Amino acid sequence: MHKESEILERYIKSKDLRHTPQREKILNIFLSTEKHLSADELHKLVKKRDSDIGYTTVYRAIKLFSKCGLLSEVDFGDGIMRFEHKYGHGHHDHLVCTKCGKFIEVIKPRIEKLQESLAKEHGFKPTRHKLQIFGTCRRCSMKK
Template identity: 40%
Template structure:
């Protein structure tokens, strides 16, 4: 996706969120819209705390409960997907028609890298069939160290 279409997709998502709020008789408050802007405007997998931090960096703020409630509404709208990587908290990413993908999670800095591999897709189907199982979906998260943290230059690199 080019930068221009990224911007267009973000605007479309923001308008879709406004429409969802209107259709469900929920107020389109400045806080809700600012939270949506943060999550829909990034390709990162943000935690609720990271959303709140980014809001403050933009000169806005919202209470923790408001952030969590708005994230729930965004997930219900289908515009955002909730991810649980077993870190003790959830992360959120814009769905934006993203095809199925897998995740690499750095256990030091928390960086999440997405990847797709058609060989893996075929392999999961073959494995399921070998066990007389009809595959519907799967999820793969590979935990380890990103290149920056392995080299000691990552956000969470040992000091």
């Protein structure tokens, strides 16, 4: 059993929730996909393997995974909630290609430091931040 399943099981036990085959399948498919999926996209993938799982269940599983720290939501401002793996992934920023939709996760410690000091200069106690750089990726720039 992978670490993520353990985390989910531990959370389920601690909150008097229940283990279900649906949650297990949804988690496995989420973990095996290295993309920013939307709930709808995940539901489609899930249905390929088990057509009896409804999208409500997928939505609810997403919320659950988010609560136990396996998933985090990403908002690129197009009105669709996407999500990414959280366990084992530290904080990072995003470079998002507006042509093909691909993205890169990046981290620049100097930017992080400057953000900290920027907040402090204004009396803010920062808790989290979101940095997204939109543009054209190398491949899309070449295609013209």
